[in-house]
Amino acid sequence: MVKTRDTMHVSLRQLRAFEAVARLRSFSRAADELHVTQPTVSKQIRLLSDEIGLALLEQIGKKVFLTEAGEHLYTTCGDWLETWGRFEQTIADMKGVKKGRLRIASVTTTKYFMPRLLGPFCAQYPGIDIALEVLNRDRLLERLARNQDDLYVMGVPPEGMAIECEPFLENALVVLAPAAHPLAKLGRTVRFAELASEPFLVRERGSGTRLTMERLFQEHGATANIRMELGSNEAIKQAVAGGLGLAILSDSTLGEDHLHHQVCVLDVEGFPIRRSWYLVRSKEKRASVVATAFLDFLRTHISLLGHPTPEGQSGG
Ligand code: PGA
Secondary structure (H helix, E strand, O other): OOOOOOOOOOOOOHHHHHHHHHHHOOOHHHHHHHOOHHHHHHHHHHHHHHHHOOEEEEEOOOOEEEEEHHHHHHHHHHHHHHHHHHHHHHHHHHHHOEEEEEEEEEEEHHHHHHHHHHHHHHHHHOEEEEEEEEEEEHHHHHHHHOOOOOOOEOOOOOOOOEEEEEEEEEEEEEEEEEOHHHHHHHHEEEEEHHHOOOOEEEEEOOOOOHHHHHHHHHHHHOOEEEEEEEHHHHHHHHHHOOOOOOEEHHHHHHOOOOOHOOOEEEOEOOOOOOEEEEEEEEEOOOOOOOHHHHHHHHHHHHHHHHHOOOOOOOOO
């Protein structure tokens, strides 16, 4: 029955759970994102739905659909959560840089260096609580469009969005091959055209690495011969080591050991492709004191990673 009283009692937790399920169309992904269990998410949504007095979601098989009431609530939720986020930010600013929350969304490949940068920052500002979401480029762009985070880190900033991009770290793309691959033993630079007949292991659609690789093949008027799509850089490196094919990945993924010499970086014409990692901010979101402190920290401490800061590059 639809509630007739004036005030509904809904909590921010319930709204956050609903927003995440509605956006991701999945209870389990929402639970992962919110760092709670799936039954907790289901319970929050049941309570919310009871309070509102109408069903908000419908599940058919594994698919989650929004009811009409759910669609209305999803739109409203985005506005509420953003307003509440701004309020939290104002309060944090009033308390000064020592306390507050910093929300960062970072593309999958940055997991090799972002946590290492966060450590010293947290040590300097122990009162700052950091929420780091690591996801592929498409999912990160969804968050950016919904203005969900203070800061985004990615290799291919989007065009046509009201954002500020700042290159802050070198990001070179390399071609990986099994160490015993014939192309690794040529004793000369491999021509790009020679890659076209090789089987490639690629990241999932929606990944920035995949997008860059596809653009590269297009620029050369070639089509990559895709043998297998894998959802993680680690899985790709293992598959290269196993002799399944070649891969184009960021050198950030390489680490120190090159998988104990089972994988090598090929000397290919035009490679390494020098790009940047970008710090991206929405122009529509005022930078909090905490976010500004983090940006300043990154600019001065990037040498912690032992990489030069790229110069003279712009986003887009
Ligand atoms: P990815 O992004 O981790 O989603 O592939 C990398 C990039 O943007 O360069």
